[in-house]
Amino acid sequence: MKIVVIASLAYSLINFRGRLIADMIAAGHDVLACAPGEDGAVIEQLWGMGARFRSIPMGRVNLNPIEDARTLMALVRLFRDERPDIILAYTQKPIIYAGFAHRILRRGRFFPMVTGLGYAFSEQGHPWLRHMVAALYSVAVGRASAIIAFNADDRDELRHRGIARAPREIVLVPGSGVDMAYFAAQPLPVGGPIFLLIARLLHDKGLREFVAAASIVRRSYPAARFQLLGPFDPNPAAISPAELEQWQKQGIVEYLGETRDVRPFLAACSVFVLPSYREGMPRTVLEAMAAGRAIVTTDAPGCRETVCEGLNGLLVPARDSSALAQAMARFCREPALAGVMGACSRRIAQQRFAVQTVNGMVMDIMGLKSGASAHRHAIGISLSGRQAVDGSGRRRSDSSPNSR
Numbered sequence: 548m549k550i551v552v553i554a555s556l557a558y559s560l561i562n563f564r565g566r567l568i569a570d571m572i573a574a575g576h577d578v579l580a581c582a583p584g585e586d587g588a589v590i591e592q593l594w595g596m597g598a599r600f601r602s603i604p605m606g607r608v609n610l611n612p613i614e615d616a617r618t619l620m621a622l623v624r625l626f627r628d629e630r631p632d633i634i635l636a637y638t639q640k641p642i643i644y645a646g647f648a649h650r651i652l653r654r655g656r657f658f659p660m661v662t663g664l665g666y667a668f669s670e671q672g673h674p675w676l677r678h679m680v681a682a683l684y685s686v687a688v689g690r691a692s693a694i695i696a697f698n699a700d701d702r703d704e705l706r707h708r709g710i711a712r713a714p715r716e717i718v719l720v721p722g723s724g725v726d727m728a729y730f731a732a733q734p735l736p737v738g739g740p741i742f743l744l745i746a747r748l749l750h751d752k753g754l755r756e757f758v759a760a761a762s763i764v765r766r767s768y769p770a771a772r773f774q775l776l777g778p779f780d781p782n783p784a785a786i787s788p789a790e791l792e793q794w795q796k797q798g799i800v801e802y803l804g805e806t807r808d809v810r811p812f813l814a815a816c817s818v819f820v821l822p823s824y825r826e827g828m829p830r831t832v833l834e835a836m837a838a839g840r841a842i843v844t845t846d847a848p849g850c851r852e853t854v855c856e857g858l859n860g861l862l863v864p865a866r867d868s869s870a871l872a873q874a875m876a877r878f879c880r881e882p883a884l885a886g887v888m889g890a891c892s893r894r895i896a897q898q899r900f901a902v903q904t905v906n907g908m909v910m911d912i913m914g915l916k917s918g919a920s921a922h923r924h925a926i927g928i929s930l931s932g933r934q935a936v937d938g939s940g941r942r943r944s945d946s947s948p949n950s951r
Contacts (some may be wrong), residue, residue: 550571550577550635550896551579551629551633551634552580554581555639556582556638560582560696563662566619566906568598569596569742569923571598571915572647578779579597579629579631584602598781602837603621604618604621605618605644606618606640608692616618622645622647622648624647625653626655630655634658635660636658636841637660639660642688643683643684644687645657646684646686646688656692656913658693658912659691659695661696662703662827663697663830665680682942683725684708685710693717694718695717695909696718698725699719720909723828724902725836726902727837730810730834731811731840732837733815735815735817735889739771739772740770740817741771741817742761742818742819742875743774743776744771744777744821746777746821747777747778748778748779748791749784749785751784751824753823753845755779757800757820759872761773761800763876764872764879765799770843773799774813775802776812801814813835813840816842816874817878818840818885819835819836819840819843820871821842822843822844822865823845823850824845824847825849832850833853837893837896837897838893839889839890839893840885841859841860841887843860843861843863844862844863844927845862845863847865858888858931859891859895
C-alpha cells in the first residue's frame with residue numbers, strides 16, 4: 548500500500564514516527580513523509596529508511612487564512628497526484644487540513660492521530676478559538692476510518708465537543724512508544740539529587756511551578772539541582788527568554804539549551820519531572836522511564852497514565868508548586884528511592900510502552916498487519932480501563948478520577 552504520513556514538524560517524523568515508518572517499509576509499504584521545511588538531516592534519514600519526503604507549506608501555530616488555504620491546496624494536489632491508500636496525520640493542523648483534503652477527493656482511508664489536544668483546548672486558549680478548532684476538527688475527521696487517541700480523557704473530550712460522533716471509532720493506544728534498546732537503562736549519578744524537566748518552554752508544561760518548587764526545596768536541601776532542557780516555542784503560552792534568564796540569575800534552575808539527543812541528560816539526572824497541565828502521552832516521560840528514572844508528574848490527562856503511584860513515581864496536582872516541592876523533597880530525604888522507583892519505571896516501560904508493541908497496534912488499526920484480532924487487542928489494553936501495571940507485572944486498578 549501507499550501511505551502518506553503528514554506532520555507539522557519535520558524532525559518529529561524521525562523522533563516520534565521514525566520506527567513506525569521503518570516498520571511500515573519493512574512490511575512492504577510505500578511511505579511518503581510530508582512536513583513543512585527542508586530539514587536535510589531528516590530527509591537523509593528518511594531516504595536511508597526507504598521513505599520519500601515531500602515538503603508542504605504549513606505554519607505551525609499562526610492562524611493565517613491565506614497560508615492555511617495554501618496548505619489545503621497543497622495537500623489536495625498531493626493526494627490527487629500520489630493516490631494514497633492510507634493517510635496518517637498527527638497534530639492539529641495536519642489533521643484538519645489533511646482531513647479536509649481527504650473529504651474533497653474521497654480517496655484512500657484517513658487516520659487522524661490525536662497526540663494531544665493542544666493550546667486551543669487548554670485553559671489559556673480562548674473559548675472562540677476552542678469552538679472554531681472543534682468545528683474544524685469535526686469536519687476534518689468526518690470521513691475518518693478511525694481516530695487514534697493516546698488517552699481516555701482526550702477521547703472523552705473529542706466526544707464531548709462533538710468532534711467524534713458515533714459510529715466513528717476512537718481507538719486508544721499508549722502513546723508513541725519508546726525504543727527500549729535506544730533508551731537503555733542508565734546507572735544513577737553519584738552525589739546530590741538532580742531533577743530534570745525536558746519540555747518545550749511553555750507555561751502549560753508547568754515550568755513556573757517547577758521553578759517555584761525548586762526554590763522551596765533548595766531552602767532545605769541546597770545540594771539539590773534543578774535542570775531544564777528544551778527549546779523556545781512560538782506558541783502564545785511560551786516562556787520568554789527574559790523570564791528564563793531571570794530564573795538563571797536567581798540560581799534556581801540550570802538551563803541546558805536544546806538537543807536532539809536527550810540520553811546524556813537523562814543519564815545525568817536522578818529524577819525526571821514533568822508538571823504539565825495536560826498531555827497526550829508525554830514521550831519525554833516514557834524515555835525517562837526506559838532509562839530507569841523515577842517520575843514526578845501531575846495527576847492530569849496523559850501524565851497520570853505513566854505513573855503507578857508510589858511504585859515508579861509520584862503524582863501531584865497540576866498547578867500546585869507546594870505539592871510538587873513536597874514530592875521532590877521526598878527524594879532528597881530518601882536518596883535510595885530514586886533507584887527503587889527508577890527500576891520499576893524501566894519494567895513498566897517495557898511491559899506497556901515498548902515501541903514494537905505500540906507500532907503493531909497502530910499498524911493493525913490501519914489494516915496493515917493481522918487485522919481484527921490485534922485491533923481488539925489494542926482496544927483491550929487501552930488506557931480507557933484505567934489499568935496500570937505494577938512493578939511485578941500484575942495489573943491493578945487506577946482509582947484516579949477522570950478529568951476532562
